[in-house]
Amino acid sequence: MSRQAKAQNKAGAGVYLKKYWQLYVMLFLPLLYLLIFKYAPMIYVQIAFKKYSLVESVWKLPLAANHGFEYFIKAFGNNDFRYALRNTLTLNLLDLVFGFPAPIIFALILNELCFQRYKKVVQTIAYMPHFLSWVIIYSLALQLLAPNDGLVNMVIMKLGGSSIPFLNDAAHWIGSYIGFGIWQNFGWGSIVYLASIAGINPELYEAAAVDGAGRFRKMWHITLPGIKPTIVVLLIMNLGNILGGGFDRPFAFQNNLVMKVADVIATYVYRVGIKGLQFSLTTAVGLFQSVVGVFFLLMANFISRKLGERGIW
């Protein structure tokens, strides 16, 4: 490089920095945050393969037995973990089957309402459950479904039936858990679909009306195809999360009588790891969950692209 070009480059860098340095200053804190709170924990992932001890630095820990895979083998040999794994899959799958279509159906019906003010009121009310915490939702569930003094059972008993153990019996508990999941999310979930419906070209409906299509034909042939891309993207994200799932909801709903169907991976890790101090074992479980999660997401995205739909990236 000639001396002149070098000087020019330097000057260019100077001009560039003079304009852009502020942006780097702004980015400093957020990137530092991500480095510390999202990347630094990855250092500790290695204890999944090592014998953990409180006193030793993680880098100096000895490798666990079976080439480091001792804890993975232990986890899969453990009944509690197998239950947690099965429950995570079952509950997520049930959420997908029952919880996923609910916002779509609700959005389609809202879209058919012809009184705009009424529609707005219904929407506001339907968004409400999304703003309640799972602890509060569980206490609402208790008030509603408790065996003796819950509203539902009070009505059932008044009508001459016998009280149903909604929260204390495995099968009923699953129903209540899924039901309250739908209750919490159907309104909020419909927002995206309503926005997507609003983006459909109104001329399509007019043309269909000229051709004599009724309300449900329009719904089936115009609205649904119109929101299909949105449905697919959200379905992919849900499928990618089939082994994931939060901690707050199952933990709030659990009680000792239903642990066999209510314990999921997130709560298992909390119980056995943070409470029971088996750090290596639960880190292995968490790593398994993360890796499988990424794999599922990539698979779902790949399949949707093969089917000619837009992926999520």
Add this chain to the structure above:
Amino acid sequence: MKVKSTTDKIWDWVFVIFCFVVSLICVIPMINLLAKSLSGTDFLVRNEVYLLPKGLNFDAYGTVLKDPKYIRAFVWTVFLTIVCTIASLTMTTLCAYPLIFEHLKGRKAINIFITITMFFNAGTIPNYLLMQKLHLLSNPLVLIIPGVLSVYNMIIMRSFFYGIPDSLRESAEIDGASLFRILMSIYLPLSKPVMATLALFYAVGRWNGYSDALMYMRDDRFYTLQLLLYNIINNINQVEVATQEGFSAPGLAASLKAAIVMFSTIPILCIYPFLQKYFIHGVTLGAVKE
């Protein structure tokens, strides 16, 4: 416009009624709770309270308001929510704004650095060990810092910033305004909708979250309201077991529990309807990531 046929009109009413029933299902749990919190203990013991309070009184609310433990948690959570929301909005803006500049060197690398954190999470235990290493366990800061930036929310804000015409920025640049100045005097004043949405998301997240306090906070002076509520719900169940042996009034426990839940819910229920037009837009921005 074509006149509606009778079947069409019937369907209109079917949908209206359907939506009415759905709305009822949404509010009935809250109404039931409100009724219980306002009812007299005798009626509660006899299981006579359905959707309307019987023996109307405010004793339960009075008792809750006199409970120092509850008031402490309430005030602390309000404070925490305000601090977290302000800190989070600041961090989110600091992250989103620079990334809309196409000529920013290293932008691509930074984007990858950020995106990876969305797909791979180290997991509960590694996070816990990090908090331990940083001496954040039982430190009140642990309820603020680890959740201060959500990448999802950052993407929502960035999409919104993209929607602001470049020409506004460019003309300010020609006038010699610094990029920070442009953020403060052009972008922020135009971003009220997205700021309102994200403030709501962060505030609700902090108000409703309890798992971080459960895992990282051992000092009960800093328990958040939801964690206290979790403990109360589970403890009061134990109290109810005790009451069967005749220790205290069981009806009071029920109305107290209801009053506490009402108190913990009301702040958010009062705010969200006013922000509805904003958050609808925000959710939509988040779904169309590009």
